[in-house]
Amino acid sequence: DGGITQSPKYLFRKEGQNVTLSCEQNLNHDAMYWYRQDPGQGLRLIYYSQIVNDFQKGDIAEGYSVSREKKESFPLTVTSAQKNPTAFYLCASSILRNGEQYFGPGTRLTVT
C-alpha cells in the first residue's frame, strides 16, 4: 500500500532535549511538508522540500530543522530553541506543483 508513515505516534521529551520525528513516503512524490497543528489554529507550515537536498522555511521555521537526503524521507528535528514544542506534527507529500497534499497519521509530541 502506498502512503506516508510517521513515527513514533507519541513522543515525550524533557525540556532542553532535541528530538527527531520521522516521515517516510512511498508515493514517489517529489514534494514533502511538515506542519504543526495546535488547538483552535489552522495547520501551520514549518518546512517544505520540493527536491532532494533542497528545502525552504515555512511560516514558523524557528527552532526546527530538516534534511532531505532521500526522496522518500523528510525528518524533522525539534530543537531546544523551539519555545513551545508541544503540539501535533503532521507530515505531507504531493506531486510537484500540485496542491493535493496527502498526510501521514501524525506524531504527538509532549515536552515537559
Place this chain on the structure above:
Amino acid sequence: EDQVTQSPEALRLQEGESSSLNCSYTVSGLRGLFWYRQDPGKGPEFLFTLYSAGEEKEKERLKATLTKKESFLHITAPKPEDSATYLCAVQFPYGGATNKLIFGTGTLLAVQP
C-alpha cells in the same frame, strides 16, 4: 494578507439533517481549493479539489462547490460516522512554491443519532 476563514467553528446536527459548511478566502490568483476530513488524533484525509468557480465535486453524502470568493461543503442526510473536523485549504501562487497551502481552522461537525 491572504486568509482562509471557515464557518461555523462547530456544528451539531441530527442524523438526516442536511447542512452546509463554509470556507471563504481573500486572495488573487487562486490555484486550487481543497477539502479534508480529520478525525481526532489522526492526519487529514483528502476529500476534494476545486479549481474554478462553478465547479462541483461529490462523494457519497458530501458535495463541494466553489464560487469566486468561497466554497461550500454540503452534507446531505448526514450519519454519525460523518462526525469529524472538516478542513479547507487554498493554494496560492507563491513564486516558486506553487503548491503551498493556507489552511482554515476547520469546522467541527457532530452528528447525533
